[in-house]
Amino acid sequence: MATPNPYTFIIYVSDAQASAAFYGDLLDITPVFESPRFIAFELSPGVQLAVWSGSDVFGETVAPDTALTRTSELCLSLGSADQIDARFADWRSRGVRIVTEPYDDVFGWTFVAADPDGNLIRVAPVD
Missing domain, CATH: 3.30.720.120 (Signal recognition particle alu RNA binding heterodimer, srp9/1)
Known part of the structure; x- marks a missing residue:
C-alpha cells in the first residue's frame, strides 16, 4: 500500500x-x-x-502571471559558506538567473536565484 x-x-x-x-x-x-x-x-x-502548469475547471491551461511579485522562496540549505559559494559559481556558469549575489544576512551567507518563471530559489546555510 x-x-x-x-x-x-x-x-x-x-x-x-x-x-x-x-x-x-x-x-x-x-x-x-x-x-x-x-x-x-x-x-x-x-x-x-x-x-x-495548472488548469481551470474547463481544462484550459492557466499560466502563472510572471508580472506578479513572488512572495515565497524555495530554500536549499547547505552546510558552509564555501559550499554556498561553490553552488553560486556552478549555477552562474550554467546560466541560471541570479537575482541577488552572495551576501551576509541575519541567517548567514546566502544568494537568490530564479527559475524561468521568476520563482525564487534561495541558497542559505543550514539552520
Missing part, C-alpha cells in the same frame, strides 16, 4: 515539462510522478516539490 505524502510544495510554472527539467538538473533529482502538467520530486521521505 502506498504511503501518502503529507507535504507537497507546489510551484506554479508556465511549462511543467521545461520546469521539471530545470529543477531536476539544478537539484540533481528525478521525478517520482509525472503527468503533462504536474510533476513531483521527492525531496525527503514524506516531502515533495512539484511543478504545476
